[in-house]
Amino acid sequence: xxxxxxxxxxxxxxxxxxxxxxxxxxxxxxxxxxxxxxxxxxxxxxxxxxxxxxxxxxxxxxxxxxxxxxxxxxxxxxxxxxxxxxxxxxxxxxxxxxxxxxxxxxxxxxxxxxxxxxxxxxxxxxxxxxxxxxxxxxxxxxxxxxxxxxxxxxxxxxxxxxxxxxxxxxxxxxxxxxxxxxxxxxxxxxxxxxxxxxxxxxxxxxxxxxxxxxxxxxxxxxxxxxxxxxxxxxxxxxxxxxxxxxxxxxxxxxxxxxxxxxxxxxxxxxxxxxxxxxxxxxxxxxxxxxxxxxxxxxxxxxxxxxxxxxxxxxxxxxxxxxxxxxxxxxxxxxxxxxxxxxxxxxxxxxxxxxxxxxxxxxxxxxxxxxxxxxxxxxxxxxxxxxxxxxxxxxxxxxxxxxxxxxxxxxxxxxxxxxxxxxxxxxxxxxxxxxxxxxxxxxxxxxxxxxxxxxx
Numbered sequence: 001x002x003x004x005x006x007x008x009x010x011x012x013x014x015x016x017x018x019x020x021x022x023x024x025x026x027x028x029x030x031x032x033x034x035x036x037x038x039x040x041x042x043x044x045x046x047x048x049x050x051x052x053x054x055x056x057x058x059x060x061x062x063x064x065x066x067x068x069x070x071x072x073x074x075x076x077x078x079x080x081x082x083x084x085x086x087x088x089x090x091x092x093x094x095x096x097x098x099x100x101x102x103x104x105x106x107x108x109x110x111x112x113x114x115x116x117x118x119x120x121x122x123x124x125x126x127x128x129x130x131x132x133x134x135x136x137x138x139x140x141x142x143x144x145x146x147x148x149x150x151x152x153x154x155x156x157x158x159x160x161x162x163x164x165x166x167x168x169x170x171x172x173x174x175x176x177x178x179x180x181x182x183x184x185x186x187x188x189x190x191x192x193x194x195x196x197x198x199x200x201x202x203x204x205x206x207x208x209x210x211x212x213x214x215x216x217x218x219x220x221x222x223x224x225x226x227x228x229x230x231x232x233x234x235x236x237x238x239x240x241x242x243x244x245x246x247x248x249x250x251x252x253x254x255x256x257x258x259x260x261x262x263x264x265x266x267x268x269x270x271x272x273x274x275x276x277x278x279x280x281x282x283x284x285x286x287x288x289x290x291x292x293x294x295x296x297x298x299x300x301x302x303x304x305x306x307x308x309x310x311x312x313x314x315x316x317x318x319x320x321x322x323x324x325x326x327x328x329x330x331x332x333x334x335x336x337x338x339x340x341x342x343x344x345x346x347x348x349x350x351x352x353x354x355x356x357x358x359x360x361x362x363x364x365x366x367x368x369x370x371x372x373x374x375x376x377x378x379x380x381x382x383x384x385x386x387x388x389x390x391x392x393x394x395x396x397x398x399x400x401x402x403x404x405x406x407x408x409x410x411x412x413x414x415x416x417x418x419x420x421x422x423x424x425x426x427x428x429x430x431x432x433x434x435x436x437x438x439x440x441x442x443x444x445x446x447x448x449x450x451x452x453x454x455x
Contacts, residue, residue, distance in 0.1 A: 028128065028129045029084060029129075030084070030085040030086075030125045030127050030128060030129070031082050031083060031084050031085050031125065031129055031130075032082065032083045032085060032122055032125060032129075032130050032131075032132055032165075033080065033081075033082050033129060033130070033131045033132070034080065034081055034082070034083065034094065034132050034133075034134055034165075035078045035079070035080050035131065035132070035133050035134070035168055035171075035172070036049065036077075036078055036079040036080070036096060036134050036135075036136065036172075037077065037078045037133065037134070037135045037136070037171065037172025037173050037174075038077065038098060038116065038135065038136040038137070038138075038172075038173065038175055039135070039136075039137055039138055039173035039174070039175070039176070039177045039178040039181075040098065040116060040136060040137075040138045040141070040175060040176070040178060040181070041138070041175065041176045041178065041181040041201065041311060042071070042074055042077075042175045042176065043071075043072065043100070044181075044201075044202075044203070044311050044313070045098065045100070045114065045116065045138065045141060045203070046071070046098035046099050046100055046115070046116065047070065047071055047072055047100055047101055048068060048069065048070060048071065048098070048099055048100065048101050048104065048108075048110075049068070049069040049071055049079060049096065049097070049098050050066065050067075050068050050069075050095075050096070050097045050099070050108065050109055050110070051066065051067050051068075051069070051081070051094070051095075051096050052065060052066040052094075052095045052096075053065035053066070053083065053092055053093070053094060053095075054092065054093040054094070054095055054119075054147055055091075055092065055093070056091050056092075056093065056150070057148065058093070058146075058147030058148040058149075058150070059147075061092055067081075068108050070101075074174075074175040074176065077174070077175050078171070078172065083122070085125040091121065091122075092121070092122045093119055093120065093121050093122070093147065093150060094119070094120055094121075094122055094134070094165065095117070095118070095119045095145060095147060096117075096118050096134060096136065097109070097110055097115050097116065097117045097118075098115060098116040098136050099113055099115035099116075100113055102208060103115070103207065103208065111207075112207030112208065112220070112221070112222065113142075113203070113207055113222050114141040114142035114203055114222055114223070114224050115141070115142070115144075116136040116137065116138070116140055116141050117140070117143065117144050117145045117152070117153065118134060118135075118136055118140070118145065118152055118153070118163070119145035119146075119147060119150065119151070119152040119163065120134065120152060120163040120164055120165045121150065121162075121163070121164045121165065122165055123164060123165060123166075130167065131167065131168050132165040132166065132167060132168055133165070133166070133167075133168035133169075133171075133172050134165055134172075135172040135173055137155035137173075137178070138178035138180050138181060138201075138224070138402070139153075139155040139156075139158065139178070139180065139401055139402065140153035140154075140155050140158065140401060141224050141401060141402075142222070142223065142224060142401055143158060143160070143401060145160070146160060150162055158400055158401045178201075180201050180224070180226055180402045181200065181201045181311075182200070183198045183199065183200045184198060184199030184200065184228055184229045185198055185229060186198060186229045186230075186231065186455040187229065187455050188455060190231030190453060190455060191231065191293075191294070191295070191453060193233060193234055193235065194231040194232060194233055194234065194451075194453060195231060195232055195233075195234050195372050195373055195374055196229065196231050196455060197229065197230055197231065197232055197302070197305065197306050197310070197372065198229050198310070199226070199227050199228040199229040199230070200226065200227070200305075200310055200311055201224060201225070201226045201311060201402070202224075202225060202227075202304075202305050202308065202310065202311055202313055203222050203223070203224060203225075203313055204219075204222065204223050204224075204225040204300075204301055204304055204305075204392075204403075204433075205219040205220050205221065205222040205223060205392055205433055206219045206220065206222065206431075206433040207220045207221060207222050209431065209433060217389060217390075217391055217392075217417070217435040217436075217437060218391070218392070218435075219392065219433040219434065219435055220392060221392055221393055222392075223392065223397055223403055224401060224402045224403065225301050225305070225402070225403045225404075225406060226402055226403070226404050226405070227299075227301050227302050227305050227404075227405055228405055228454065229454075229455045230298070230302055230452050230453060230454050230455055231452065231453040231455050232298060232302070232303075232306050232374055232450065232451075232452050233295075233374075233450045233451050233452070234373055234374050234375060235277075235363045235375055235376070235450075236277035236278075236363060236375075236376055236380060236381050236383065236448045236449065236450050237277065237278050237289060237448060237449045237450065237451065238274065238275055238276065238277060238278060238363070239265050239266050239267065239273045239274055239275070239276050239277075239278050240270070240274040240275065241278075242254065242266060242278040242289065243266070243267075243268075243270075245289060245292050245293070248292075250288075250292035251285065251288050251289050251292050252285070253266060253268070254266045254278060254279070254280050254281040254285060254443065255280035255281070255443055256268060257273065261280060261445075262359075263279070263280075263358075263359045263360070263445040264279060264280035264445065265277065265278055265279055265280070265360060266278055266279075266280065275362040275363065275364070276360055276361065276362055277360055277363060277376070277380055277381045277448040278448055278449070279360065279381055279443075279444070279445055279446065279447060279448045280443045280444070280445060281443050281447075281448075281449065282440065282441055282442060282443045283384050283416040283438070283440045284440065285443070286384040286448075286449035287384075287386075289449055289451075290449065290451035290452075293451060294453070295451035295452060295453045296386065296451065296452055296453065296454075297384060297385055297386040297449070297451065297452065298385055298386065298450065298451070298452035299385060299386050299387055299405070299406070299407045299452075300385050300386075300387045300406075300407075300408070300417055300419060300435070301403075301405065301406050301407075302385075302452055303377075303383070303385050303419045303420075304419065304432055304433060306370065306372070306374055306377070307370065307374075307377040307378070307419070307420065307432040308432040308433075309370055309371045309372070312371075313432075314432060315431055315432065316328075316378055316430055316431060316432060317368055317369070317370045317374070317377040317378045317430075317432060318367065318368060318369060318370070318378070324347075324378070324379075324421075324427035324428075324430045325346075325347035325348070325427055326367070327366065327367045327368045327378065327379075327430075328366055328367075328368040328376070328378040328379030328380070328421060328427070328430045329360065329361050329365060329366045329368065329376065329379040329380040329422075329423050330346075330347060330378070330379040330421045330422065330423060330425060330426070330427050330429070330430050331346030331347035331423075331425070331426055331427050332346070332347060332356050332357065332358055332359065332423045332424070333346075333358070333423065333424035333425070333446075346426060346427065347427065358423075359423055360380050360381055360422075360423045360446075360448075361380060361423070363375050363376050363380065366379065366380065368380070368430075376420075377419075377420050377432070378420060378421050378430035378431075378432070379420070379421045379422060379423065379425075379430050380422065380423055380448075381420070381422050381423070381446060381447060381448030382418040382419065382420050382421065382422040382425070382436060382444075382446055382447045382448070383418060383419055383420055383447065383448055383449060383450045384416065384417075384418055384447060384448075384449050385416075385417050385418065385419050386407060386409060387407060387408040387409065387416070387417045388408050388409060388410075388411040388412070388413060388415060388416055388417070389408075389411075389413065389415035389416060389417050389437040390408050390411050390413075394408075394411075395411075396408035396410070396411065414439055414440050414441075415437045415438070415439055415440065416437065416438060416439075416440055417435055417436070417437055418435075418436050418437070418438055418444075418447045419434070419435060419436075420432075420434065421434060422446035422447070423446060424445065424446040425446065
C-alpha cells in the first residue's frame, strides 16, 4: 500500500500507519491485529476487500489509511493484518467492504452490486497487542454502513446499529458457510422433459448493464435472492405439444399461422412446424397451457437463476462467449436499412451470402444450452413468466436483505414480464438478466412459453 510521505513501513506489513516510524519499533509495539472472516460464497459475492481506517466523524484517518486486497481463493481466508496504535487517545473506526471486482469504481471501491459492508470502532490497545475478530455476513449484503453516524448492519436484523470490535475468542465463519447459500436438492424426480434445478442463492439483476429503452425494465438494483428447488422444461413448448392440449380440450388454440400471421407457428393440422416453439399466445393462455400439464409458469427469479447456471450467474446461458449469433436464434427479424425495410437478418451464416431464416426455428437448431441442458433461454422465443411487471426497486422487491422465492403477482397493472432474447431481437438481448414487458392481452410473435414445477 502507499504510506504518507512522512511514514515508512515498519516491522510488520501494516495495512495503515498513523504516525512516523522514525525510530526502531519496540517489540511488541502497541497495535490491533485484525482477523477478517466471512460466511459468504466466494467469489460469487466478492473477490476484493477494501479496508479503511476512519476518524470518528467518518472521514479518512489519514491520506494513506486504506488498502485494497485481491482475494481469489477461499484459502486466503481469514485475512489478517495489523494496525499500529500510535494515537490511542484519538479513537478510530475500521470499515471493511467485500465486493466483486466487476463492480468497482475508478477509486477501487465498490460501485453498485451487493457489497458486504462492516464498520466498527477499535477498542483501546492499552499499550499492547489486541487481537480482534471481524466477520462479514451474507445476511448484510447490500446494506451500506453510515460512517457519519458510525452505524453498520446488524446481521440478525438487517438494521443499522453501532458496533465495536471485540477480542477474538473463537474463529469466525468459513467462506460459503452462510445458511442462505446452501444448495437445496430436488425432493423427487421431475416430469419427463423437465430438468431439476437445485435451489440456492444468486445475485438477481445486473447493475453494470443499464437498459434505457421504453419497452424494457432495467435489471437493477441488484438483489440477493434465494430460490427453492424446482424443475424447468428443457425445451420451449412446441406446436405438437400445444395441439395435443387443444385436441384434449384442455386449452383453446392460439392464433393460427396464416398469410396475415406468417410468424405464428401453430397450425390446426400436423405439418412442417411440429417441432417449432409455439407463439402468438397471451400470458393467460401460457399460464393455462402449463396448468393443463400439472405445471406452472416459472417466476422471474427462477428463470434467471436457471439461465445464469445457478450461482455461476453467467452473462449468457451458454457461458461468457459474446458470439451470440453462433449460439442463439436471435437477430433474425426484419431490420430497417437505407432503402426501407430490409428482409435480411442481423445474424448471418459464416459465408455471409444468404440471410438466416426469418422467424423462430425448431429448438434443436441452436447451441443455446445451459450447463444443466436447458435449451434456448437466450433466444428463439422470449418466454412468459409468472410475474407482473415492476421495477426491481418496487414493492415486490422490498423486504429482507435476501429475498426468498420472490414473485410479483399482486400488482394489477395489466403488464407481465417475458424473459430472454428471441429471434426478433438483437443479439444484445440474449443476456440472462434482460427483461421485457407486454400487456396481458397481447399475443406477441416473439414470445412463447416454458413451464416449471416446484420440487
